[in-house]
Amino acid sequence: MSKFIEYIPIYEGDRYCLMCAQACPVRRVTKNEATSPHGWALLVASVQRGMLQWDTESVDTLYRCADAGNCQGNCATNRPLPYAIQAAREEVVRLGYAPASVKVVEAKLRAFGSPYGDATNDERRTTNADSSLVIRLDASSHPPRIPTNTRDDASSSSVLFVGDAAYFLKPEIVPAAETLLNALGVNATRCAVGQSSGYLPYTLGLWDTAREFAKSIVRDLESSGVTQVIALSPQDAHALKNVYAELGVNLPDGVNVSTLVDVLANAGEKLKIEPRAPQAYTFHDASQSIRLKHHALNARVLATQAFGAEPREMLFRESLAASIGTSGGLQYTHPALAENLARTRIAEAKATGAEILVTDDPLDAATLEKYADGMQVMNLYQLLAEQLANGR
């Protein structure tokens, strides 16, 4: 049975439920019930009932969900509506209704293993990859270029899952993360350097591509005997922990996936941080943090150590975390909506009176920087590495 068929009771059962509406970050900015949790459930259920058809307009609406996870996170019975919405996208792609923007991203993923460009063997970045080359590719005939030999050293039982956004957009975060791991005595080699975890093709409905990415990463973990994957990005951790199961890909037995936030927060006395001079700051919960137990709290504990004080909190945080358009593929399918979400977040951060906005995820940090409008954006790992009292 396909995931789409499996989730039909979710579309049916959630189409008139308004209980999580207030938690949806997209509905909050669009102020439109069509782009709310029950709106998307009603859309898919209506197509299933023959009352509506997949066409440009209905598919466009389906792809406005940010896959934020807030609806499930605020559901009294934990109904998996975000997963059901992504499964409906896979059905739409299977039926041949994929939006043009999705096809462009698919071509890049198949050509480069990421939406950004090619991660060459010597790690020379090619973010200026020739986009005309990408457009010329025939995604249906070109073999997918998937992550292979992603570890650069096979001597450790732990790997640092670098992913694509850190490599292409915020490479300075990687050595900062390694400095922190060294301080804990953890020898973690880099893996998936410059490569998508498979989250992006998954959320865009490109499940065949997503599956190939996931299988390649799992094969690599299996062959290297790794037991601990430490992700820089909550989105990548979510992919490995939750999305791969949706795709029918199992992690090797005995492999534990966590974020660097969680590893650092559980390090106890091994992590010694000297607080910096006091400054008012606020904390942004990155995309998919809500899917990771204790992540929001652990990140705040670490930020509090670095600043010597707790953050000035925004209303939309933790279980009400605000997407900034970096999930659900929104930055590719609906860039104006994604920008609106990011600019709204900056305005909320400024409203707290904070001078600094801190987040842990590389993609969210780069996106917030892009729309910062004078606000200082800092990455949590870089911040902690600067304040390390030991292990430099």
Ligand code: SF4
């Ligand atoms: S996954 Fe996020 S954006 Fe989509 S319906 Fe749920 S809360 Fe709204």
